[in-house]
Amino acid sequence: MSATGQTSQPFRSPIGTRDVLPPESARWDALVATFSDLVSRWGFSRLLTPVFEHLEVVHRAGESSDVVTKEVYRFADRSGRELALRPEGTAPVVRSFVEHRPPTPWKVWYFAPNFRYERPQKGRYRQHHQLGVEALGTTDPWLDVEIIAMAWDFYQAVGLGGVELRLNSLGDPEDRAAYREALLAYVAPHLGDLSEESQRRVDINPLRLFDAKAPNDREIMQGAPTLNDFLGGDARAHFDAVRSGLDQLGVPYTLDDRLVRGLDYYMRTTFEFAATSLDAAQNAVGGGGRYDGLAASMGGPDEPGIGFGIGVERLLLALGSALDARLRTDVFVIDLRRDVDPTAAPSVLTVSAELRRDGLSVEHTYDRRSVKAQWKAADRHDARFAVLFGEREVAAGTVQVKDLDSGEQAEVALQDVASLVRQAAGDDSAPPLD
Numbered sequence: 471m472s473a474t475g476q477t478s479q480p481f482r483s484p485i486g487t488r489d490v491l492p493p494e495s496a497r498w499d500a501l502v503a504t505f506s507d508l509v510s511r512w513g514f515s516r517l518l519t520p521v522f523e524h525l526e527v528v529h530r531a532g533e534s535s536d537v538v539t540k541e542v543y544r545f546a547d548r549s550g551r552e553l554a555l556r557p558e559g560t561a562p563v564v565r566s567f568v569e570h571r572p573p574t575p576w577k578v579w580y581f582a583p584n585f586r587y588e589r590p591q592k593g594r595y596r597q598h599h600q601l602g603v604e605a606l607g608t609t610d611p612w613l614d615v616e617i618i619a620m621a622w623d624f625y626q627a628v629g630l631g632g633v634e635l636r637l638n639s640l641g642d643p644e645d646r647a648a649y650r651e652a653l654l655a656y657v658a659p660h661l662g663d664l665s666e667e668s669q670r671r672v673d674i675n676p677l678r679l680f681d682a683k684a685p686n687d688r689e690i691m692q693g694a695p696t697l698n699d700f701l702g703g704d705a706r707a708h709f710d711a712v713r714s715g716l717d718q719l720g721v722p723y724t725l726d727d728r729l730v731r732g733l734d735y736y737m738r739t740t741f742e743f744a745a746t747s748l749d750a751a752q753n754a755v756g757g758g759g760r761y762d763g764l765a766a767s768m769g770g771p772d773e774p775g776i777g778f779g780i781g782v783e784r785l786l787l788a789l790g791s792a793l794d795a796r797l798r799t800d801v802f803v804i805d806l807r808r809d810v811d812p813t814a815a816p817s818v819l820t821v822s823a824e825l826r827r828d829g830l831s832v833e834h835t836y837d838r839r840s841v842k843a844q845w846k847a848a849d850r851h852d853a854r855f856a857v858l859f860g861e862r863e864v865a866a867g868t869v870q871v872k873d874l875d876s877g878e879q880a881e882v883a884l885q886d887v888a889s890l891v892r893q894a895a896g897d898d899s900a901p902p903l904d
């Protein structure tokens with residue numbers, strides 16, 4: 471602070487957080503609108519839960535996961551309650567299920583911020599947002615298939631070209647117990663060579679050793695037995711049914727028996743989506759899986775569940791400019807007249823209002839700008855069409871519609887502009903917003 475009480479540096483948002491300003495925010499809106507429309511067609515309704523929860527709810531995501539042990543923003547409120555900012559979306563949804571006991575199957579979606587004290591870098595933030603779904607109340611493998619296919623359809627709907635689905639089964643708890651023994655037997659002679667981090671994980675959840683970052687740990691784990699050989703009959707039949715369903719729906723996947731995911735509540739089906747356009751370290755644009763014991767572990771009914779979360783910031787990074795074509799302003803209205811009587815229609819005011827009522831997105835300049843300045847603004851907006859009118863058009867009761875991509879121009883009645891614009895937009899190679 472200076473002597474005058476002024477800070478020398480302007481305030482900034484906390485490290486690892488970001489403001490989302492226009493026009494970037496329009497890309498967020500497009501993702502959320504596409505997601506909400508798509509998942510509601512699969513029978514999912516929106517759920518809103520608090521941004522903070524009791525600490526023990528958050529801990530249900532796993533005592534061995536970094537997310538819980540190292541990254542939780544926890545605090546005591548003024549009455550000394552132990553609370554935490556939500557680091558992920560699943561535990562809060564299951565807490566809500568356990569609290570309200572809605573009829574099953576319960577299929578909900580969310581769009582919410584999550585908080586993790588991570589080292590910020592491109593694609594990794596301390597506040598990130600997820601679009602996600604959770605479904606509770608059935609072990610039917612077709613639910614797994616539908617959940618995965620829905621995420622796949624979403625990536626296609628927003629135009630993410632290079633996305634790969636990796637699929638695994640973590641088996642049932644008893645399969646994992648047998649596997650755990652085998653894994654511990656394999657690791658025992660290597661114990662001293664593992665990193666401190668991995669040695670800690672051995673005791674809590676040796677499966678997480680496959681997530682190790684240290685090159686030596688990774689090398690050691692190359693030779694480890696994999697869970698696949700330990701799947702029991704039920705888990706194997708479930709996994710086979712999931713794979714068959716994905717094949718039937720034409721969703722391509724690769725099997726990855728080392729995919730363990732970073733949270734502890736998973737069993738049976740787990741999956742992750744990787745964007746080929748992103749660096750390998752941060753290329754997961756979504757992931758999820760089954761968590762059949764989670765509701766019971768929160769004191770609720772023993773209802774199974776499955777879901778996924780998609781990282782919005784990361785997905786937008788992966789999409790690059792793919793969404794932009796859909797976000798263009800439909801029409802920029804330009805008044806070509808030199809003298810405009812502000813009390814008489816038609817005007818930029820009335821023409822814009824009518825086109826908006828017809829469902830188009832419309833912009834214009836304010837402050838009675840020159841024709842040249844209006845064109846410049848239309849350019850800056852990257853509008854798809856200009857709607858122009860001068861003395862002649864006003865007298866004839868028409869407007870000129872100019873396609874700003876092709877330069878083609880047509881004179882039509884104002885009420886015909888919307889259908890013309892829609893027809894042209896339908897002809898564009900970019901698929902319309904789903």
Ligand code: HAM
Pocket residue numbers: 557558559560561586588593594595596597598599600602603604732733754755756757758759760776777778779780781782783784785
């Ligand atoms: P997760 O894999 O931890 O799963 O996160 C889901 C997605 O959120 C990741 O694939 C990534 O795109 C994004 N993400 C995670 N952390 C960050 C970060 N620090 N910065 C930017 N993006 C991030 C879960 O959270 C589970 N709750 C998913 C789930 C739902 N499983 C079952 N249902």
